[in-house]
Amino acid sequence: MKLGTIMLDGRPTVIARVTDDTAVAVPYTWMEDLIEAGSAGLDSAAEAIVKAKAGTLPVIDLAGADWMAPNPKPSKILGCAVNNNNLNSKAYKPMTAPMFFIKGRSALTGHNKTIDILKDHGQSIPEPEPVVIFGKRAKNVAPEDALDYVFGYTLTNDVTASGVKFSQDAIALKQTPDLVKPHHTAWREKFGDDDTYLYFIYHAKSKGADTFASMGPWITTKDEVKDPNKLKVRGYIDGECYTEDSTANYFFPVERVISEATKWFTMELGDCIHTGTASKGTEKHPRGNVGTYLGLYDGKLTDVEVEGLGRLSNRVNLEK
Incomplete structure (x- = not known):
């Protein structure tokens, strides 16, 4: 089953897909309400689909729909950073555990909306990936x-x-040797005993800005996804495929990502984890996503396609 959220007559409305081009309203205002209802929520969506096909419930034409993120109100959105073997092949030392960053819900935007790039954002890249939606507290x-x-x-x-x-959000601090501890430099190459630099990078502006978490259009219920570690993922810019990859190329499988997240954070119903970017390049775009600069494509579409989950489209909007 595929479920989404749109603005309909000025109100958020949970919908269930009937066909590729149509949907039916489900009696919940917010996706979290449906998720919390458990099997009763899924049953009500399934019943609405049956009635829509039978003509006893009105069908919604999705042409021109005002899409929201499928769950517009998560308490948090986690991203699993650099979780791709193509990227980790360049690491000085292999990661020992998944690394995370956090986005606020203000970063969310929906299918067919713009991704807004400020002048100060500078060189910006897309990262196509699947997202886990939690069904209960973890x-x-x-x-x-x-x-x-x-x-x-x-x-x-x-x-x-x-x-x-x-x-703007990275700094190297030259510390005195007595302040530099082994864990400060164990992860990187150290250039002699006088290398006492500590490096800091902060991800709030670079990862969590408005519209930097486009999601949707649908949530696909987990019964339709046989193995989240075997999904083909593609990214497109102006109609050209710049990355063709698979979640089989993750450094950490989805189960490990979820487990590690719940060690550090209480994941609430409706919360999201971006499980890892696609990165492998194509013949025309050999550097994949890291060589695809959104600033060169003002007004063009950038798409994400994940096997079995659908296709998400957004238009690049550069600050003038």
Whole structure:
């Protein structure tokens, strides 16, 4: 089943897909209400689909629909950083655990909306990836139990403004040797005993700006996703495929990502995790997503396609 949220007659409305081009309203204002209702929520959506096909409930034409993110009100959105073997092949040392950043719900936007790039964001890149939507509260979950906490999956364009990240939100502090501890430099190459630089990068502006968490259009319920670690992922810019990858290329599988997240954060019903970007390039775009600069495509479409989950489209909007 595929579920989404649109603005209909000025109100948020949860919908269920009937056909590729049509949907039916489900009696919930917010997606979290449907998720919290459990099997009763899914049953009501399934019943609405049957009635729409039978002509006893009105069908919504999705042409020109005002899409919101499928769940517009998560308490938090986590992203799993650099979770791709193509990227980690360049790491000085392999990661020992998934790394996370956080986006606020103000970063959310929906299908067919703009992704807004400010001048100060500088060089910005797309990151196509699946998203886990939690179906219940999760804390200290073992990897083997992780998928039991999933309600469904959607897709995101997890935009990264590397320009602002490295120009405004990164700093190297030259410390005195007595302040530098082994854990400060264990993760990087150290250039002699006088290398006492500590490096800091902050991700709020570069990862969590408005519209930098485009999601949707649909949540696909987990019963329709056989294995989240075997999904083809593609990214498009102005109609050209710049990355063709798979979640099989993740450094950490989805179950480990979920488990690690719940070690540090209590994941609430409706919360989201971006599980890892697609990165592998194509013949015309050999650098993949890291060589695809949204600033060159003002007014053009950037799309994310994930096998079984659908296709998310947004238009690039550069600050003039």
